[in-house]
Amino acid sequence: MTVPPEIREILTALMAEYAMAIDDNRLEDWVELFDEACDYKVITRENVEQNLPNVLMWCDNKNMLRDRVESYRQVNLYNLHYDRHVLGPLRFVIQEGSAWTFDMSYSLFQTELEGASRLFSVGRYRVEALVEDGAARLKSVTVIADTGLVPSLLATPI
Numbered sequence: 092m093t094v095p096p097e098i099r100e101i102l103t104a105l106m107a108e109y110a111m112a113i114d115d116n117r118l119e120d121w122v123e124l125f126d127e128a129c130d131y132k133v134i135t136r137e138n139v140e141q142n143l144p145n146v147l148m149w150c151d152n153k154n155m156l157r158d159r160v161e162s163y164r165q166v167n168l169y170n171l172h173y174d175r176h177v178l179g180p181l182r183f184v185i186q187e188g189s190a191w192t193f194d195m196s197y198s199l200f201q202t203e204l205e206g207a208s209r210l211f212s213v214g215r216y217r218v219e220a221l222v223e224d225g226a227a228r229l230k231s232v233t234v235i236a237d238t239g240l241v242p243s244l245l246a247t248p249i
Contacts (some may be wrong), residue, residue, distance in 0.1 A: 092183045102220055105227045110176035118160040127153045130231040133249055135239040172201040192219045199249055212249050213237050
């Protein structure tokens, strides 16, 4: 698939901001990367391959993402940690109008406040992003985790 360099650059920057917003604990900024009518799921690779509907997390609009962040900030008890994403290159799949669908591999490390780091999740993102007037926003992000084993509470987005 031929992708104009400016589209690749815009979407690479969008995904870098996606990861850095989580890593920097700017979850409110992370939410603002999404379209109002968005979809965010965390699902295991096994469930995708077997076409099973079970998900680890699902927010089907931006208000649900806002609520998830608010709950994280105000209500939930969770393991305090720092996140660090390592992202692979974008592999484009489909383009329809202003919508671009691509996959991107990720590794997510977590470091506890005491300093111990561990690999938390590995997998890929399946992303549908809208690019209009030189700007991009996320329409759909499906996190396909290679394993459903989550070493601790899935409190923050992946």
